[in-house]
Amino acid sequence: MKKFITILSVIICLGLGGLLIANHYTSLKEERFNNIIENANKAIENREYKTAEVLLEKAKLMNNKTNVICKKIQNLEFHKEQQELYDQGLRLEKIKRYSEAINVFSEIQDDSNDLKINSHKEIEVCKKCIIDDFSRKADKAIKRGDIERAKYIIAKIEKVDSESPEINILNMKIENFKSAK
Missing domain, CATH: 1.20.58 (Methane Monooxygenase Hydroxylase; Chain G, domain 1)
Structure with missing residues (x-):
């Protein structure tokens, strides 16, 4: 009987040890x-x-x-x-x-996230470049006296950014050109 209890104790200890090792391995893997x-x-x-x-x-x-x-x-x-x-x-x-x-x-x-924020900044840079380019073209058209062309270019600026201060500046240049005639 003592032998049986000893064997049973060893089996239980081995089982618990194996269970603990398996649990530890699973925990490490996780x-x-x-x-x-x-x-x-x-x-x-x-x-x-x-x-x-x-x-x-x-x-x-x-x-x-x-x-x-x-x-x-x-x-x-x-x-x-x-x-x-x-x-x-x-x-x-x-x-x-x-x-x-x-x-x-x-x-x-x-x-x-940050790409969207950065892309908004780049969009603003691109808009500024487009407006600057259109503004130069409109300014040249005004100096040549081609007011219709200048107004057409100003309309393009409005499509890019209707709040652009360049619109007012160019319109004032047109008025100054007309009054200087």
């Missing part, structure tokens, strides 16, 4: 998975998309929480697309295709 997901989120925030992709692939191999990983991968793809749009807008702005750049910057969605 902790590593969470760390990888957290690092992937940080990589996405820092626009390190390749790093985020590698981390998410590693997480996919580690754990079968596919719904979590799929959401993270969708988030990654969304941010990559938004970054590509922003970069395309910057390229267009650099080659002075301001209207096209504004259209591209406008496609950036609100969910992309």
Whole structure:
């Protein structure tokens, strides 16, 4: 009977030990998975998309929480697309295709946080460049006496920004030109 109790005690101890080890292993695995997901989120925030992709692939191999990983991968793809749009807008702005750049910057969605804020700033820069260009053209038209052309260009400025002070300045130049005749 003593032997039986000893054997039973050993079996219970081994079972509890195995259970504790399995629980600890599962806990460590879960902790590593969470760390990888957290690092992937940080990589996405820092626009390190390749790093985020590698981390998410590693997480996919580690754990079968596919719904979590799929959401993270969708988030990654969304941010990559938004970054590509922003970069395309910057390229267009650099080659002075301001209207096209504004259209591209406008496609950036609100969910992309800092990219949306930066794209609004770039849109304002593009608008200013367009207005400055139109203003120079209207000014030249006024100096040549081509008032109809100047008014046409002023209308274009109004389409870009109806609150632009350039509109009033150019209209005053037209009035001054007419009164100087």
